[in-house]
Amino acid sequence: MNLKQLSQILGLSQTTVSRALNGYPEVSEATRMRVQAAAAKHGYRPNSRAKGLATGKAMVIGHVIPSSSQHEMVNPIFGDFVAGAARKYAEHGYDMMFTHADDISIEEAYRTLFKRGAVDGVVLQGPKVVEPRISVLAKMNVPFIVHGRSTGAGEPYSWIDVNNKRSFLRATQFLIDLGHRRIALINGLEEMDFAQRRREGYLEALQMAGLAPDPELMRSAEMTEIYGHHETRNMLQLADPPTAILAASMISAIGVRRALDEAGLKMGRDVSVIAHDDELSYLKNGQDVPIFTATRSSVRHAGEIAAEMLIDRINTPEDPPKTRLLEAELVLGSSTGPTPDRS
Amino acid sequence: MNLKQLSQILGLSQTTVSRALNGYPEVSEATRMRVQAAAAKHGYRPNSRAKGLATGKAMVIGHVIPSSSQHEMVNPIFGDFVAGAARKYAEHGYDMMFTHADDISIEEAYRTLFKRGAVDGVVLQGPKVVEPRISVLAKMNVPFIVHGRSTGAGEPYSWIDVNNKRSFLRATQFLIDLGHRRIALINGLEEMDFAQRRREGYLEALQMAGLAPDPELMRSAEMTEIYGHHETRNMLQLADPPTAILAASMISAIGVRRALDEAGLKMGRDVSVIAHDDELSYLKNGQDVPIFTATRSSVRHAGEIAAEMLIDRINTPEDPPKTRLLEAELVLGSSTGPTPDRS
DNA sequence: ACTCATTTTCAAAGCGCTTTGGATAACGAC
DNA sequence: GTCGTTATCCAAAGCGCTTTGAAAATGAGT
Numbered sequence: 001m002n003l004k005q006l007s008q009i010l011g012l013s014q015t016t017v018s019r020a021l022n023g024y025p026e027v028s029e030a031t032r033m034r035v036q037a038a039a040a041k042h043g044y045r046p047n048s049r050a051k052g053l054a055t056g057k058a059m060v061i062g063h064v065i066p067s068s069s070q071h072e073m074v075n076p077i078f079g080d081f082v083a084g085a086a087r088k089y090a091e092h093g094y095d096m097m098f099t100h101a102d103d104i105s106i107e108e109a110y111r112t113l114f115k116r117g118a119v120d121g122v123v124l125q126g127p128k129v130v131e132p133r134i135s136v137l138a139k140m141n142v143p144f145i146v147h148g149r150s151t152g153a154g155e156p157y158s159w160i161d162v163n164n165k166r167s168f169l170r171a172t173q174f175l176i177d178l179g180h181r182r183i184a185l186i187n188g189l190e191e192m193d194f195a196q197r198r199r200e201g202y203l204e205a206l207q208m209a210g211l212a213p214d215p216e217l218m219r220s221a222e223m224t225e226i227y228g229h230h231e232t233r234n235m236l237q238l239a240d241p242p243t244a245i246l247a248a249s250m251i252s253a254i255g256v257r258r259a260l261d262e263a264g265l266k267m268g269r270d271v272s273v274i275a276h277d278d279e280l281s282y283l284k285n286g287q288d289v290p291i292f293t294a295t296r297s298s299v300r301h302a303g304e305i306a307a308e309m310l311i312d313r314i315n316t317p318e319d320p321p322k323t324r325l326l327e328a329e330l331v332l333g334s335s336t337g338p339t340p341d342r343s
Numbered sequence: 344m345n346l347k348q349l350s351q352i353l354g355l356s357q358t359t360v361s362r363a364l365n366g367y368p369e370v371s372e373a374t375r376m377r378v379q380a381a382a383a384k385h386g387y388r389p390n391s392r393a394k395g396l397a398t399g400k401a402m403v404i405g406h407v408i409p410s411s412s413q414h415e416m417v418n419p420i421f422g423d424f425v426a427g428a429a430r431k432y433a434e435h436g437y438d439m440m441f442t443h444a445d446d447i448s449i450e451e452a453y454r455t456l457f458k459r460g461a462v463d464g465v466v467l468q469g470p471k472v473v474e475p476r477i478s479v480l481a482k483m484n485v486p487f488i489v490h491g492r493s494t495g496a497g498e499p500y501s502w503i504d505v506n507n508k509r510s511f512l513r514a515t516q517f518l519i520d521l522g523h524r525r526i527a528l529i530n531g532l533e534e535m536d537f538a539q540r541r542r543e544g545y546l547e548a549l550q551m552a553g554l555a556p557d558p559e560l561m562r563s564a565e566m567t568e569i570y571g572h573h574e575t576r577n578m579l580q581l582a583d584p585p586t587a588i589l590a591a592s593m594i595s596a597i598g599v600r601r602a603l604d605e606a607g608l609k610m611g612r613d614v615s616v617i618a619h620d621d622e623l624s625y626l627k628n629g630q631d632v633p634i635f636t637a638t639r640s641s642v643r644h645a646g647e648i649a650a651e652m653l654i655d656r657i658n659t660p661e662d663p664p665k666t667r668l669l670e671a672e673l674v675l676g677s678s679t680g681p682t683p684d685r686s
Numbered sequence: 687a688c689t690c691a692t693t694t695t696c697a698a699a700g701c702g703c704t705t706t707g708g709a710t711a712a713c714g715a716c
Numbered sequence: 717g718t719c720g721t722t723a724t725c726c727a728a729a730g731c732g733c734t735t736t737g738a739a740a741a742t743g744a745g746t
Contacts, residue, residue, distance in 0.1 A: 045458035050732035052392040074422040076625040086443035098439040100429035115388035282419040393702035
């Protein structure tokens with residue numbers, strides 16, 4: 001069932017039917033009703049490609065999945081972020097397109113997406129400190145939004161991010177206030193921009209308290225359970241082990257907890273742990289009392305905001321880039337407590 | 344840069360340029376070279392929508408994200424499955440499209456996707472025991488593949504699945520062989536088809552060993568850490584608690600472990616645990632020695648196969664539906680051991 | 687009854703590509 | 717020199733929609 005057939009059934013021109021369906025005023029209410037009824041009856045849906053060709057808009061937003069060939073790693077926040085964004089896309093009539101690209105060809109993938117007219121805008125996820133993708137998109141002068149920021153970017157761009165620095169600063173201060181002096185940071189990969197900002201917050205808090213940072217207590221790893229476990233076990237064997245640990249994600253924090261258990265240490269009593277909690281739907285941090293004391297910020301919510309900001313940007317491309325900084329909550333759970341006495 | 348412009352630059356017709364680029368034989372090698380060089384030089388990419396309109400193929404595969412409004416839950420396997428599928432789509436020149444839909448309107452979402460000509464085929468994830476989506480798609484006579492199966496389906500359909508029944512049967516037998524008699528099952532939601540099959544395997548193993556199933560030891564919950572923890576803690580308080588637990592996912596198994604730790608029980612010694620491991624990239628089950636004894640099957644691999652099966656189906660729609668049953672490995676980790684003596 | 691303004695409808699062009707059905711050129715063979 | 721073949725290339729139609737510019741229908745005013 002296409003426009004032509006529908007208009008023939010109705011005895012109207014394609015023009016009129018199209019206008020009736022798209023809410024243009026040049027059509028009487030009576031015929032509009034008649035057209036809508038017929039469209040519903042025959043289950044007519046305008047062909048997206050034809051519509052896109054005619055209007056010049058794809059009504060599609062693109063995401064590129066970077067498949068790190070080295071560490072075949074899918075970001076665990078991917079699903080929830082996407083679910084949030086998809087919901088807003090749907091509300092505004094947009095579809096969501098994913099393209100796979102090798103590490104090497106990611107910039108090319110973005111470029112192709114636009115040249116093919118496949119998308120009206122793209123979301124850039126997981127920006128690194130030095131992020132060539134941003135300048136590629138900026139130079140192409142196409143609508144895009146970054147989830148996160150990139151310190152090394154030369155030009156302005158739209159982004160939405162969590163205040164990673166402040167949240168880790170606050171978390172570190174909280175541990176210091178509890179009496180901790182040996183505070184470890186199990187960070188994400190340091191090439192990621194968010195990891196660098198978190199470290200800055202951590203270091204600043206130490207400095208404000210007059211504590212010297214110890215390189216032995218600053219680990220950087222992929223945010224898996226295994227690495228959280230590995231780094232923690234490693235640090236517990238130090239001559240002067242940490243009494244508190246900041247973990248970059250709930251998943252690595254779970255690895256931290258496992259290492260503590262194995263060492264016969266009780267989390268919250270012997271060693272305090274604070275995790276960053278993205279509020280992943282399958283990894284809720286407890287019901288009433290959170291398991292982990294955590295810096296909390298919903299990544300699904302970030303996805304929703306990113307979607308709306310991007311659509312806004314598509315609609316008003318001449319406006320200057322907008323930015324949005326979300327503050328993470330610091331929620332108190334049972335994984336933190338005062339420094340244990342070591343007599 | 345479009346075809347028209349490119350052909351004008353080259354002093355050729357659109358026909359010839361199009362054919363040169365698409366590898367048709369009616370064009371001399373010399374001009375083909377010339378055309379390809381010019382296309383590369385100007386960065387020409389054919390417009391996807393125009394191409395789709397002309398060919399009648401979208402070169403897009405659709406996935407519908409069901410956003411359970413009740414339990415706002417994104418399936419944790421989503422990311423890895425999609426990453427696997429996306430890779431194969433890209434290899435075959437397909438894009439991947441996601442559409443969001445409410446629980447209620449999911450069937451309508453699939454229908455619309457095809458009517459709009461937005462996709463050439465769809466992947467149906469997370470089938471339930473009774474799955475109306477399958478009959479909707481079958482009746483529409485469109486290419487689709489199911490990741491999982493649906494017991495209640497009346498018509499044949501293409502699917503790829505893990506042999507859930509056999510893998511849980513084997514896991515249960517393994518525990519029985521170790522001397523366990525009180526074996527609990529912390530399953531996924533029972534309306535899900537995979538959960539039902541796992542339970543069947545579990546029950547069959549009990550029956551073969553002459554053990555009576557105890558409803559108290561069969562729990563069904565969303566596969567989150569919290570629920571794994573909750574159900575385990577609950578069962579440990581029974582008069583005759585389980586000595587072994589089968590968990591439907593690594594994530595719920597982590598919750599199980601937490602409950603055991605809290606109860607002062609050592610996993611693998613006091614209580615044995617077997618988890619189902621989808622080999623999620625951020626939840627690897629140990630490096631050398633797996634943490635959990637597990638039934639293991641890569642969901643990313645399943646995504647790759649699903650993609651290829653679907654593309655195959657799109658290309659040969661008249662062929663009967665194909666199916667593929669993957670066997671899970673049973674990998675031995677440190678979470679299982681003989682029944683503890685209870686004197 | 688006639689004009690003018692307004693409302694309602696329509697025919698046709700155009701979006702960027704593929705593809706059908708020729709047309710033209712080149713090349714031997716006779 | 718003519719004919720048939722083959723190798724190249726092209727003009728134009730068509731995919732399903734939107735949108736421009738014009739025409740038909742309606743209604744009000746005189």
